[in-house]
Every structure is written in structure tokens, then in C-alpha cells.
Amino acid sequence: MGKRTQVAIIGSGPAGLLLGQLLHRAGIDTIIVERRSRDYILGRIRAGVLEQGTVALIDEAGCGERLHREGLIHTGIDLAFAGERHRIDFANLTGGKGVTIYGQTEVTRDLMDARLAADAPTIYEAERVWPADFDCSKPVLHYLHEGTERRIACDFIAGCDGFHGVSRASVSEDKITVFERAYPFGWLGLLADVPPVSDELVYVNHERGFALCSMRSRTRSRYYLQCHASERPEDWPDETFWAELRRRLDEATAARLTTGAAIEKSVAPLRSFVAEPMRFGRLLLAGDAAHIVPPTGAKGLNLAASDVHYLSQALIDHYRTGSEKGLETYSARALARVWKAERFSWWMTSLLHRFPDTGPFGRRMQLAELDYLVGSRAAMTALAENYVGLPY
Known part of the structure; x- marks a missing residue:
């Protein structure tokens, strides 16, 4: 049994859902395939310190109403050592900027609700998910659902399925370079x-x-x-x-x-982990599928959002104008920001542990x-x- 879409997305965490919503609002068809259940995903406890860029992207996706109502705006943090606390005043140091405290589970819930309201398809509890033929112009996403082998023909596959997902694992080892510190x-x-x-x-x-x-x-x-x-x-x-x-x-x-x-x-x-590049033909990685940071710098979800920013721009430009430039530069643009966040997270970890x-x-x-x-x-x-x- 087969389906057809423009972009097949593997993973319904924040990266996959945010990408799907941004593409939907641009008139691009997507199908999300997820190996877990909806309840399992919503039961995962994750951090929730959101950069202003992440909040703006959620707003762009039309999913920021509850975030702005319930999120907590923080304009600083405290560093405690030698028995004393010292405040780092973000607003004073950065021209008024801060972060928003809003749990990743809540971000996921808002994006799931928006996708459901848009009647955009998500296939939960898919087994044996595997992207194929992404090195040519007609990639296919294979999976097993309710005992039946199925396939999705598509133009692109977005691998948003996390560190242990199948997207990065489907790439030949000689085409990917891994940098890691445990x-x-x-x-x-x-x-x-x-x-x-x-x-x-x-x-x-x-x-x-x-x-x-x-x-x-x-x-x-x-x-x-x-x-x-x-x-x-x-x-x-x-x-x-x-x-x-x-x-x-x-x-x-x-x-x-x-x-x-x-x-x-x-x-x-x-752990600190980066896989390069983030594009392999018509398979494009985003979020934890391509990189992990220690949580000390609060960058994991925010890096996934910045990947989605670059990737959604590239795909929207491709479908609107036929340009390949955004897709060709996606990996380099995303990785430039990834490595800066890796450095900051490594530095914070080294400083405090x-x-x-x-x-x-x-x-x-x-x-x-x-x-x-x-x-x-x-x-x-x-x-x-x-x-x-x-x-x-």
C-alpha cells in the first residue's frame, strides 16, 4: 500500500511537528511517521528554556497562544559558587532579551493540536521505518503499520527522529563524520x-x-x-x-x-555529539538526529528549532521558486550555529561540573x-x- 506526499517527516517530536506546521502553512503537503504512540511522546519529560528565536518560530507556526499565556519570561540566571549567588542580568547585557520557560511537553502538545486541527496526517506506532532511495530524485519511506507493509513516495525525507532514530542510521558510514565526547x-x-x-x-x-x-x-x-x-x-x-x-x-x-x-x-x-553533514541527497537531518548537547546550556530544543528554521526556509523556497540554493547550503548554515551552541554547552558544562x-x-x-x-x-x-x- 502506498501514499504520496511532498515531504515525509520521520519523528513527531518538536522538530518534526514544527517543521510540519511551518510547511503546512506554506501550502506544502507532509506526512509524519512516528514509531511511538501519541501518549508516549506526551509523557516524555524534557527541558523547556526557549530562546526568543524559538518562540518567534512557534509564533510563525501559529502555535504560540498558550505559550505566551502560560510561559514565564526570565531575564537572567543566578550562578552560585563559594556559598554565594550572583545574578547574570540578560536584559541589561543584551538590550532587553531573555528566555521563556515553557515545557517541551507543552510545546509538543500545542504543535500536535495544531496538526490535528489542520487535518494533516500523522501515523503513530509505525514499525520498521526505513528511508530509501534518498540519493536519487524519488525517495521512498517504508514502514509497517497495523501488520501491513506500507510506503510513502515523496520529494524529500526530513529525519527528525532523534539520536537513536533510523534517519542517521540509514546513511552509509563512509558518508558521515561523527564528533563526540561522552x-x-x-x-x-x-x-x-x-x-x-x-x-x-x-x-x-x-x-x-x-x-x-x-x-x-x-x-x-x-x-x-x-x-x-x-x-x-x-x-x-x-x-x-x-x-x-x-x-x-x-x-x-x-x-x-x-x-x-x-x-x-x-x-x-x-554527551556532546555532532554528525556532519546534515544533508544526504534528499534526506535532511534536523535536531537530535544530527547533534546532541549537554543540557547545561539549555540548547537542545533550541538547536532543533534553528535547524527547522533553516530547513523550512529551504524547502519553502524550493517549492515556490524552484531554487536549490537553500537546500544546498542547509547543512553548512545549520552546522555553523550548531557548533557555536556545542561550544557554549561544553563551556558551561566544564565550568560548573x-x-x-x-x-x-x-x-x-x-x-x-x-x-x-x-x-x-x-x-x-x-x-x-x-x-x-x-x-x-
């Missing part, structure tokens, strides 16, 4: 229905390890602790987690901490850099410019 620790995250300890995010460098105080709303908080990558959530009862978090916070912040039962608890490994192999010297270097950072407007500006998002 970090020797992970993040233990706990989500709880308690008010945040601070109005804005607090990034903590402590001799016992990194910590982050974040939030999803004014009544739901997300906290993280640096832990060994091999540790499991069940190794950390709630009371153990809260006690360790208090140890890593300064006294004043620890005194304001409200604790509660965990809604969700998980351990995420940290305890590394087992650097010893007392490395610890002193971190403290010296932090002390310099909070005393230098130039250094704080560099952090602020990257955190709020470099221009597309």
Missing part, C-alpha cells in the same frame, strides 16, 4: 509539584558536584544533581535527593527550599573563572548573548 557523569533529575526555590534558574558549582534549580511553572519545580552516569533513580529516594540538594546550595537558598514527593525521577547521561580527573588544580581554575566572570561585564555579556540565543 562526559563521566550524568544528571539526576527530580520533578515535583512544589514552588520553585527562586524566580529564575540557579546554576550551582559545588565541591560535591553541580546542581540546578529550575522550574516548569510557578507551582512545579525541576531540580538536578550531578551524579555518576551509572547511577539509577531508584538509588536516590526522595529524602536522599533533597538532603543532597540542600548540601550543594548556599544557606539562604537551602532555607527557602520546599520539598515534596517526586512526580518523575530520571538519570540522563551527558566536578570532573574526577582534574583534581584540586581544576577546581581552583573553575573558581577563578567564575570569580572573573561575575566581575567582568564583557564576560557576563558573552554568557548572556549565548544563553538567550545567537541570531539565525
